[in-house]
Amino acid sequence: MKVLVPVKRVIDYNVKVRVKADQTGVELANVKMSMNPFDEISIEEAIRLKEAGHAEEVIAVSVGVQQCQETIRTALAMGADRGIHVVHDGDIEPLVVAKILKELVDKEGPSIVIVGKQAIDDDSNQTGQMLAALLGWGQATFVSKVEIEGDSIKATREVDGGLETISVMLPAVLTTDLRLNEPRYASLPNIMKAKKKPIEQFTPVELGVDPSCRIEILKVAEPPTREAGVKVSDVGELVDKLRNTAKVI
Amino acid sequence: MDFALTAEQTLIVDMVRRFVQEEIIPLEINLDPDADELEPEVLERLTDKTKAMGLFGLDTPPEYGGPEIDMVTRVLIAIECSQHRAGIYTPCYGAFGGARQAQLFEATEVQKEKYLYPMLRGEKRVFFGLSEPSGGSDPARAIQTRAVRDGNNHWVLNGTKLWISGADRADYGLVFARTGGAGRAGVTAFIVETNWPGFNVARVVHTLRSAKYATEIQIDNLRVPHENILGEEGGGFAIANDRLARQRVPYAAECLGAAIKAHEMATEYSKIRETFGATLSARQGIQWMLVENEIDIRAARLLVLDAAAKSDKGLPFRTESAIAKLVCSENGFKVIDRSMQIHGGLGVAKDLPLERWFREMRIRRIGEGPSEVQKHVIARDIIGGSLR
Ligand SMILES: Cc1cc2nc3c(=O)[nH]c(=O)nc-3n(C[C@H](O)[C@H](O)[C@H](O)COP(=O)(O)OP(=O)(O)OC[C@H]3O[C@@H](n4cnc5c(N)ncnc54)[C@H](O)[C@@H]3O)c2cc1C
Numbered sequence A: 001m002k003v004l005v006p007v008k009r010v011i012d013y014n015v016k017v018r019v020k021a022d023q024t025g026v027e028l029a030n031v032k033m034s035m036n037p038f039d040e041i042s043i044e045e046a047i048r049l050k051e052a053g054h055a056e057e058v059i060a061v062s063v064g065v066q067q068c069q070e071t072i073r074t075a076l077a078m079g080a081d082r083g084i085h086v087v088h089d090g091d092i093e094p095l096v097v098a099k100i101l102k103e104l105v106d107k108e109g110p111s112i113v114i115v116g117k118q119a120i121d122d123d124s125n126q127t128g129q130m131l132a133a134l135l136g137w138g139q140a141t142f143v144s145k146v147e148i149e150g151d152s153i154k155a156t157r158e159v160d161g162g163l164e165t166i167s168v169m170l171p172a173v174l175t176t177d178l179r180l181n182e183p184r185y186a187s188l189p190n191i192m193k194a195k196k197k198p199i200e201q202f203t204p205v206e207l208g209v210d211p212s213c214r215i216e217i218l219k220v221a222e223p224p225t226r227e228a229g230v231k232v233s234d235v236g237e238l239v240d241k242l243r244n245t246a247k248v249i
Numbered sequence B: 001m002d003f004a005l006t007a008e009q010t011l012i013v014d015m016v017r018r019f020v021q022e023e024i025i026p027l028e029i030n031l032d033p034d035a036d037e038l039e040p041e042v043l044e045r046l047t048d049k050t051k052a053m054g055l056f057g058l059d060t061p062p063e064y065g066g067p068e069i070d071m072v073t074r075v076l077i078a079i080e081c082s083q084h085r086a087g088i089y090t091p092c093y094g095a096f097g098g099a100r101q102a103q104l105f106e107a108t109e110v111q112k113e114k115y116l117y118p119m120l121r122g123e124k125r126v127f128f129g130l131s132e133p134s135g136g137s138d139p140a141r142a143i144q145t146r147a148v149r150d151g152n153n154h155w156v157l158n159g160t161k162l163w164i165s166g167a168d169r170a171d172y173g174l175v176f177a178r179t180g181g182a183g184r185a186g187v188t189a190f191i192v193e194t195n196w197p198g199f200n201v202a203r204v205v206h207t208l209r210s211a212k213y214a215t216e217i218q219i220d221n222l223r224v225p226h227e228n229i230l231g232e233e234g235g236g237f238a239i240a241n242d243r244l245a246r247q248r249v250p251y252a253a254e255c256l257g258a259a260i261k262a263h264e265m266a267t268e269y270s271k272i273r274e275t276f277g278a279t280l281s282a283r284q285g286i287q288w289m290l291v292e293n294e295i296d297i298r299a300a301r302l303l304v305l306d307a308a309a310k311s312d313k314g315l316p317f318r319t320e321s322a323i324a325k326l327v328c329s330e331n332g333f334k335v336i337d338r339s340m341q342i343h344g345g346l347g348v349a350k351d352l353p354l355e356r357w358f359r360e361m362r363i364r365r366i367g368e369g370p371s372e373v374q375k376h377v378i379a380r381d382i383i384g385g386s387l388r
Helices: A037-051 A068-078 A094-108 A127-135 A188-194 A235-245 B007-028 B040-052 B071-081 B102-106 B109-120 B241-272 B284-312 B318-342 B354-364 B371-383
Strands: A002-006 A009-011 A033-035 A057-064 A082-087 A112-116 A138-149 A152-159 A162-169 A172-176 A199-202 B126-129 B146-150 B154-165 B172-178 B187-193 B199-205 B214-225
Touching (some): A002 A037, A009 A068, A033 A037, A033 A068, A037 A057, A037 A112, A037 A138, A037 A172, A057 A068, A057 A094, A068 A082, A068 A188, A068 A199, A068 B007, A094 A127, A112 A127, A138 A162, A152 A172, A188 B007, B007 B040, B007 B071, B071 B241, B071 B284, B102 B109, B102 B241, B126 B154, B154 B172, B154 B187, B172 B214, B187 B214, B241 B284, B241 B354, B284 B318, B318 B354
Parallel strands (some): A057 A082, A082 A199, B126 B172
Antiparallel strands (some): A009 A033, A138 A152, A152 A162, B146 B154, B172 B187
């Protein structure tokens, strides 16, 4: 079976993000970009499925600007077999990405799509769920453990207050949580092989998807800086502050 | 002319940078600030990872099982590997494989089996015994340790070696001794095991480097089998010249890595530290220090990559490697000194790696051929002929 893994190019998690002066977005010029960490976990899981003999081919997909090729190359250097780059300049929303992925699923026929539970830039946490809905497939979100059992998947999910184990029929969409695995480093042989692995290119329009946005970003602002607290001398003053300054009681 | 990295080089740099950030720097929080070794099981966990990355044995040629990388890539890796506290002298605490010891590649097959391969596998430690109390810059003239033939199968060595790194922890190493007359042609290289009678580490010489490093070796009637001559009798200096020039290139790059990190730290710190009502970065006096750091780093980077690129193209690169070693260590030292100054008292505290880099970078201007000797090499190239 094939496994499809979307990989998003995001600001590197080590970079301190700055809002642009005109408040239209965040500063991207000269900022280091990397693969979304949750997507690395997805690639790792897909490669493990391949190493365990469950999968034959791992396909990495990225939607976005030309440099997304670098993100795909990183996936190939970790061990993915080939790449698909859907070229699009400018903003793109989860629903559009989900629609593009649906078209690619129809073309490629994977049995599993492993999606990061969210991307660390916009934290939407929507693409996997939307894709499952568009495909009419089962989904296991926030998975921290995955076992293939015949034609279904036993998945452990990280839910509020504990772990939930569910079984989903294949084909299915998984979204990965932090504790699923520890992604491997790329390797020199894979980096060298990555050069020869093919990356196919499409535009959203070629796939029959309208990439235009339905959400307009009005303004991006820094979170307010927290003001320093004050020390209170006794309970009376505390109650007074809570009532009259903070107005919470 | 294009200075851009290839897609592959970018991926390799990313992978190594990440390894340093995720595996090495967190370890250092709990290590002694002068540590240059890891617990064996920790090192093994790391070498398992570098082996999986296909990068174990960075200085091992591919024909001996090392990674298939060119010198430019080797330099890029060295620049990343040295960006941590112990990085100048022990990049990643040896997680990328054993020491460079270029001369042993010139050994006979029997010698390689016994001495080269165990070193490459990281099982045995090796010392390099060239310098003597009589001087290290011009060893061909200065060497006084004598080797005298004793029958057909043995040589007997007597003399003193000084500044020899890690001989107290080594299993074997090279001792250069005079077998003939004065000058280059009179010196022979012997492979000597440290547990042979007559080989004594007289003392550890404490230097600016972390304690227990350089040693003084006393050699008293040390009997060395004839088959332990490396290369030819009288050919001690003829061997591995090309490899030595090559080994100097990553050596230079390691100086640069620490400088880059120091500059990064100084830049960050200058933006948050306030004095007299403004950040340090708002002061032109500080800005110019950062500008000079930036220029020193860029110049050194281009020069070391130029040496590497010439070596990859099969062009002569002896002069380029001397320039790279000179500029990377001299500029690296200046960058670290300025970065230290910007940090104030914190700059000299062991809480930060700057003070260790400062000490070790100072030695880099002397070790592996001091700056003046590099200039001597470069002058010979410019003026021609053999300078006395
Ligand atoms: C920590 C440490 C570790 C070392 N490890 C080793 C090791 O493992 N193995 C080993 O063999 N050696 C080792 N060395 C020795 C090192 O290579 C020598 O110190 C170096 O070669 C200089 O030799 P020297 O100290 O005898 O100085 P000298 O040769 O006496 O030179 C003194 C000064 O004069 C300068 N000078 C020399 N010639 C000229 C000239 N023609 N014109 C102008 N200036 C000149 C030199 O640059 C130097 O600044 C180590 C040194 C140190 C400090």
